[in-house]
Amino acid sequence: MRLRSLLAMTDLGLELVTGEEELDRFVRWVVTQDLPDPSRYLSGGELVLTGMQWHSGPQDSETFVAALARSKAAALATGDARYGAPPEDVVRACRKYRIPLFRVDERVAFATVTERITRILSTGRAADLTAILDRHRQLVAGTGLGSVLELIERDLDMRCWVMTTTGRVVAGPDQPPPARTVTEFLSARRLPHVVRTEPRPYSLFAVDEFGTSRVTDWLLVFDSDCSDWPEQRRALAGELAAIVSLERVRGDDRQRAEGRLAEELVQLIVSDAKPAEIISRLELTGLGVTDSYVAVAAAAEDVLRPRELRALLREILYGRTPATGLVDGEAIALIPADDTAFAEIGSALGTLEPGLGEVRLSVGVSGIVDGEGLRGAVEEARYARRMAAGRDRASALVGHDELATHMMLLAGVPDEVRRMFRLRLLDPLTSYDQDNGADLAHTLRVFLQTNGSWTRSAELLHLHVNTLRYRIARIEELTGRDLSRLEDRVDFFLALALS
Template structure:
């Protein structure tokens, strides 16, 4: 209910003393009668305050009284003339100065009548809100979807809302004028708690459901304005709307669809070497003959479940219809890549953008090279091997490409941790200890020397040292470790030890 609605109540006959059109659009949450000079402690905001002016003993009191109301966030003031016979000019001036709408209550209209009428209209509005919520439930059950629900909210309640995924993709609703999808998604992922207000976008971001889903795999509700300014009824309504959105999200979960079951069969067959089905079946699944395919394998850690990770991959993979399934504890995807798109780069960028929503967890992913549909088993195995290598690294998001599998990195990853640590300690600990005591920088010199393939001159230039200084340091390395850096096998050992460090 807005202040201007008071003027449409003929039984009250209120007159506007101060207040422009915008000010009369302020909402009324409740009505309070007071004759205290400073009633702020008893007000919560958005009230219509009724007063008989008993508090006024002089002109200065008007400023005190009005400032207390404004500081408390009331919507308007209605004054009767019972005590003074008229509304004093100093009160009118104070209200105009502080932009507080002021109404005059006729002498023959009791405050009890004003209170009764306002409360009756507020109760009617609450009942209308409840009816609207029930109607939205009915329409959703009838299958009209979220678009119709959000249209109703916008039309009936004047509250523009829309639903997006954590990547910013619009699920339903009209969007918000000027609000960037990526900025909204970032605010959703980074908010310490929900609901949250994104001031730069003038949008409130609200959760969907009970928050049990990892945010990076979740949807969110964005509504125009600051939720802190909404009345309690409006906040309750958005909570109900979030629950409805969660139901719709569950209804649309494609893991339950026939297409999803077929995708799982294809992934399982590709991973085990089983029959992939006919060319027509593969094409209907998005794997047309002659179109290159990239395999992706991913696993989550820190509480990111396989189902959530599957949802994330379905959202971020650069294909309209990726074929997704589970193999053991991994999510495996087959991505048509007709233009040989950089699938690994796109996945890495998307996962890094979603990382704030991992709640302390992370994702390890491996990406294969390209192959045709008859060679799916090979690329699936390649992606899974790359994923295993990614899982050995500590980064929150780690994407390993297939070309890393042909380097020493794969060999190092396959060696048990205790063996790798023993190898590194035996070769490098004497150098670290010497550097700590003497500040000799032997480890950096060794690394530079090997990076330049044993060239004394290039290593000296890189270190800004004389060649003889580099020779002296390398000699010291050999003395401390008993190795000979003119021998290729010793150079390789030091190179691997440095990579392990």
Template sequence: MKLRALLDLPESRLELVTGQDELDRAVRWVVTTDLLEPGRYLRGGELVLTGLVWRSGPADSETFVRALAAAGASALAGGLARGALPDDLVAACRAHRMPLFAVAEDVAFATITEEVVRHLSGARAADLTAVLDRHRRLVADAGGGGTGLGAVLELVSGDLGMRCWVLAPTGRLVAGPEPVPDGADLARAFLTARRLPRPHAGVSVFPVAGEATPRVADWFLACEGDVDDWSVERRALATELASIVALERARLDDRLSVGGRLAQELVRLVAAAAGAEEIAPRLELSGLDAAARFAAVAASGGGALRPGELRAVLGEVLGEVPAAPRPVLGLLDEEAVALVQVEGAGRDLAGEIQPALDALAPGFADGGGLAVGVSDVVPAGELRGAVEEARYARRLAAGRAAPVCVVRHDELATHVLLLASVPDDVRHMFRVRLLDPLRTYDDVHKADLVRTLETFLQNSGSWARCAEQLHLHVNSVRYRIQRIEDLTGRDLSRLEDRVDFFLALRLG
């Protein structure tokens, strides 16, 4: 209730002494106190009733009112057994913009408390009824024939004067009015918040699916205002709105639809090397052109991402790519695989999805990650090879120490691909046998043999360039290389031994 409503309470008969300009403040509760500094017992929004027992002199009024103002009390109502309120109390209330009401001598504080609480309870019941009514309208609107989230958000804005937006974890706007807030900034706040909901940059951010779903696989709701200042009813409405958005997102999930099942079947047929007579008609049924050219994209996720969520994340990432037909998405074991129709020559699909991957990276700061591989562009008849190429590239990406990583097909024609396919125990044994003697020697003698070896190989065995880069005399480099050969039994003039050392360093 507002402070001005106190003046209309028939049994309380409160009279305003000062604070005419503050009567639109809200009253949350009523507290009676005679402590000189009661701030620790206040939570904000209270009507404070006092008999001024705390006042032993004029200076006490300043102490008392300052404590109320600091605690966020809405107003003060004071009464004396006889006489008017002291001038020093009135002056302190004016100084701190604290509305002051006078309580009549024959009105008990209990009467005021009972009447205000009764009024507050009735107002909250009315608010709850309104919230439930809005909820019913929201649900009816969301499920009534595909009006979409836009109409639901318009209803909230019209009822509450609170604009809301639905965004993807990449910062993409899903639904909401103009002007749109900074989606990238809000997405980062959503992905990195220690708890939700949380206020950020003038809006409050709510998860849609809740904590059971990793944030990188969720949408989020941004509503105007600071959630920490909201009433219980408004917070409840925002939570209900998030639930409705979750239902809408589930409705848009095509995994169980005819199109989704067709996409899954198509991806499996391609991976199983089905013939063109099976692939072409399914491409057409999926809305793709069998005569066009395609790229395959494979993705795997770490941490808490489940296969269905991984598929949703890959779909979100590919949603940032300008493409006429929507990509076909399916699952192969724990991998999500997409077939993307590529229009135009010279397209860098990996580069086009990189911004979306970068936007998701903060969501993997506490563990997990997203590894993506992208194939070359091929005709429909070569899709199986493209899928295999994308999956190999994905494995290479998964071996790199980065929260998100994308590897292009052209990175597969290097030694790195071979190293990525070697079992971990073999990689470890190979590295230990070649490099551990050098590292042990370096630990004891500070000889810098490993760094010398790496520089020597980087400069293709040139003594002069290696010496120049290490700021050493050529004879010092020769001495170190001789020591490396003595410790390992290898000959760095031989190409095969140089290759072994090069690979061991890349494995290290």
């Protein structure tokens, strides 16, 4: 419906304050907002009702109305309870950003406006959708997504689940849909997508298709073929996605305070803080100070945004109370230790892999430590993660048991020290290779892998032994090292392991 239709609803008594030239805009939904910046709860086309609780001066009007404009809201309607008529600075901001402004008489409740408009918007079976479209009271009352999905099933005879890309059911009926629904959601070329199964098909919709990477999104699963749906039912799927997105944001908000504490804890660990200081922070994150822990590191080669990577790792570790932070592009999590963590992480990665596409997700898991061993565990997990990144798979997982003993020792050495050690030994070789088209670094690696066997190394490199001797002599000349000495061989072996 268009904004000018609101003025014809005499029972609502809406008064247009400014924006007559914009009255041909369409209204897609009605929301009530009193946050200083409501943009994250808007997706475009909303009539925004506000009691003006965010307003304390002209600067607040600029922030609030600018956020509406960025979010492509249809219009703003202010209640009279606090100020009577809208303050002049609100009117000016609406004119500046071309946001139509209505005044809601204080005798008219916002719930009345919401119900009246949403009934008209649902042009099909309005009675079927009344309780769903009154979603604000449902969610604020704490009934959550479960009650909304129950209303859809009861009134429309259509079952729906909200799921994550690891296969976890966030809300919905007790019997979950087939596991392949998640796999097909992740690999579908376009959405919505219909999964053809017996005895019924399933339709898959993204919750936030354009706002987040698919691998970190949630999905809606309906137990019917959406290609047969009327337009009103398709619109319902879109509105339900908006409700789910709102509830997910609220859940993220609840995690925000504990997330900051977890971020501080991880930063303390990698900055080599004293164990006593680290342990004192453990209690604040919800992890017990006498427990045993496992560190998990994940990275996605800069394809996922940091918040998406952290959210994905939290989802992979769901149910384990992870304390998660970001360090140099890696998401680091600490979880209470148990014997099933590694296998469950591997299972989650197997579910995610079809939807990774260009995302190469690598994960490393440490051994079990106590509170005083957290720094070593984090370094161990990060090194295991780097090993996983070298594997030719969309997702790869490496545990501490795959790390050689010398690698476990190197995990405790600061990154800058490791980098300088590697450069000091290998940079002369890599520079020479680049300038001359040579292959000295690879020759050195093969020579060490064969324990210095001239014959075996020459065979593997397809070289004459004399050519190999020339290359080794050149390596020694460039680096000032002697490969007949055990100490120098060990140094080169460790430097190559770090590269």
